[in-house]
Amino acid sequence: MRVLSVILPTYNESRNVPILIEKLGVALAGIDYEVLVVDDNSPDRTYEIVDNISKTNPRVRCIRRIHERGLSSAVVTGMSASEAQYFAVMDADLQHDESILPDLLRAVREEGYDLAVGSRAAEDGSFGEWSRVRRFMSWSATLMAKILLPVQVKDPMSGFFLTSRGVFEKARDQINPVGFKILLEFLGRLRGLKVKEVGYTFRTRIHGETKLSGSVIRNYLVALLDLRFGHVASPVFILYCLVGASGVIVYYAVRALTDHIMISFLDTGLAPPFARIPAGAILAFIFSVTNNYAWNNYLTFYDIRHKGFRIATGVILFFLVSLVGLLVQTAVTHLIHTLGMPADAASAAFARAAGISVAVITNYFLNVTFTWRARRIA
Numbered sequence: 001m002r003v004l005s006v007i008l009p010t011y012n013e014s015r016n017v018p019i020l021i022e023k024l025g026v027a028l029a030g031i032d033y034e035v036l037v038v039d040d041n042s043p044d045r046t047y048e049i050v051d052n053i054s055k056t057n058p059r060v061r062c063i064r065r066i067h068e069r070g071l072s073s074a075v076v077t078g079m080s081a082s083e084a085q086y087f088a089v090m091d092a093d094l095q096h097d098e099s100i101l102p103d104l105l106r107a108v109r110e111e112g113y114d115l116a117v118g119s120r121a122a123e124d125g126s127f128g129e130w131s132r133v134r135r136f137m138s139w140s141a142t143l144m145a146k147i148l149l150p151v152q153v154k155d156p157m158s159g160f161f162l163t164s165r166g167v168f169e170k171a172r173d174q175i176n177p178v179g180f181k182i183l184l185e186f187l188g189r190l191r192g193l194k195v196k197e198v199g200y201t202f203r204t205r206i207h208g209e210t211k212l213s214g215s216v217i218r219n220y221l222v223a224l225l226d227l228r229f230g231h232v233a234s235p236v237f238i239l240y241c242l243v244g245a246s247g248v249i250v251y252y253a254v255r256a257l258t259d260h261i262m263i264s265f266l267d268t269g270l271a272p273p274f275a276r277i278p279a280g281a282i283l284a285f286i287f288s289v290t291n292n293y294a295w296n297n298y299l300t301f302y303d304i305r306h307k308g309f310r311i312a313t314g315v316i317l318f319f320l321v322s323l324v325g326l327l328v329q330t331a332v333t334h335l336i337h338t339l340g341m342p343a344d345a346a347s348a349a350f351a352r353a354a355g356i357s358v359a360v361i362t363n364y365f366l367n368v369t370f371t372w373r374a375r376r377i378a
Contacts, residue, residue, distance in 0.1 A: 004033040004105060004162075005084035008092040009074035014044040015207035016094050021053060021060060027098040031105070036082055037062045037092070038074040071159070072185065073177035079168050085109075088162040089182065090118070094207075096160040097200040104162035107196040114167050114193040115186060117153060118160030118200050125155070125199030141220060148228040151187045153195055158183055160200075167193070176226055188227035218302040236300060240364050243295040251288035255280050285326075293318040301372040317371040321363055329359035 006024060010017060021035055039047040041064060050062035063081060065074065079087050086105060090096040100118055107116035120127045121142075127135055138157055145156045161183050167190070174189040175182075187193065225235035258280035293315055297305045306314035333355035337347075 002032050002034050002082075002084040003109075004028070004031055004086045004088060004101075005078070005082035006033060006035050006088045006090065006101070007075055007078035007082070008035060008037045008090065009071045009078070010037055010039045010042060010046050010050075010092045012042045012044045012046060013092040013207075014042065014046040014049045017046060017050060017092050018053060020092055020094055020098065021057070023094075023098050024101075025059075027101050031102065033059065034082070034084065035060045036078045038065065038078040038081075039063070040065050040069050040074060070177065072175075072182040075182045076172075076175060076177045080172075084165070086162060086164050087168060090160045093205050095203045095205055097203065100198050100200050101162070103198045107198065108162055108164055111196065112194065113196040114163065114190075115183075115195045116162045117155060117158050117183065117195060117197045119153070119155040119158055119197035120200065120202050121154035122197040122199040125197075126201040128202040129204050130202070144221075144224060145184060148224050149184070149188045150191070151184075153187060154197055156184055156187060157181060161186075176223070176230070181220055181223060184223060184227065218299055221299070237364055239300045240296065240367075241360060243292055243300055244360060244363075246295060247288040247292040250291045251284045254287045255284035258283050285322075289319055289322045290315075292322070296367070296372075304372050306372075314371055318367065321366045321371060324366065325359040325363040328362050329355040331355075332358045 006028075008017065008020070017037065024033070024035055037046070037050045037060070039050065039062060041047070047062050047064040050060060054060040054062060063077060065077065068074075068077070075089050086108060088101055088104060090098070090101075096118060104116035104118065107113045119125050127138070130138070142155070142157050145151060149156075159181065163186065167186070171186055171189050175185045177185070187195075221239060222235045225238045229235065229238055296318075297311070297314065333351045336351040336354055
């Protein structure tokens with residue numbers, strides 16, 4: 001049994017992997033280690049490069065995945081396939097500093113830590129040449145993680161860490177390997193982990209392209225919601241509800257603005273008779289539904305989002321479903337009022353809340369079934 005397995009999830013990293021394997025040989029001199037590359041059938045044939053290296057370097061292995069995708073699931077695949085005592089996880093794009101691996105191993109193997117994290121936010125750590133926009137995105141994601149999860153790590157967004165087989169076995173059945181932030185799964189699923197952060201400077205990518213995309217951002221939000229609320233409801237449904245809440249804000253903002261304009265117009269005495277129709281409510285409804293469709297299409301259902309001409313039919317279906325939801329809300333609210341509840345503010349609020357709740361569930365079911373005909377929602 002080897003001491004350490006360095007898990008490298010890869011996708012189109014054919015130019016970086018050979019360089020990293022050489023660097024690992026220098027950094028891990030004197031340590032019994034292996035390099036386990038888990039490749040998601042890269043179009044640039046990264047797996048072939050690694051296979052060729054493995055013919056002359058017995059420390060190197062490659063697992064080529066044909067039907068699976070995703071960094072987190074690749075890490076789980078690698079850990080499950082390895083027999084090493086300790087697992088190090090790092091990107092194969094040369095941005096993580098392999099020279100701190102002995103320090104990470106020492107922290108877990110000799111100092112009693114459960115996890116050792118390569119941290120850009122710790123002492124002696126740095127985000128390197130990141131732009132202000134990228135730093136703000138990372139800061140925002142870290143803040144959300146700290147608010148929603150009981151993590152005290154300074155850099156929970158790090159994809160560079162080392163842990164033991166024992167910790168992995170504890171987390172194995174709990175991990176939901178969606179997205180790119182597998183470290184959050186360990187930190188969020190297992191309570192009371194003893195964690196050490198080791199600072200390093202994040203390097204600039206030289207070869208290849210960043211994997212950061214709308215899908216990564218969406219899956220990160222889903223992963224956070226799953227870790228915090230997954231025992232209560234589907235994280236996708238929660239995201240759908242959050243989008244709905246933003247629609248409520250849009251509705252009342254537009255309603256207030258249009259009502260103010262309409263009242264000012266009516267006060268002039270020049271308004272035609274049709275101006276007295278509830279134009280504010282209609283416009284607010286249209287803006288609110290449009291807002292909800294846009295956010296749901298590019299966030300909640302990003303992986304199966306509408307594109308091109310499909311957006312037009314998607315908008316129409318979403319508006320129809322929203323009208324059904326409005327009818328359901330009105331019907332439920334009216335039904336509760338007819339059950340003989342007291343005519344006070346508390347009863348009215350309860351009836352309205354019940355109507356909204358039933359309407360949201362109805363809308364979600366109809367949108368998943370018809371508007372976004374989901375093959376599979378992660």
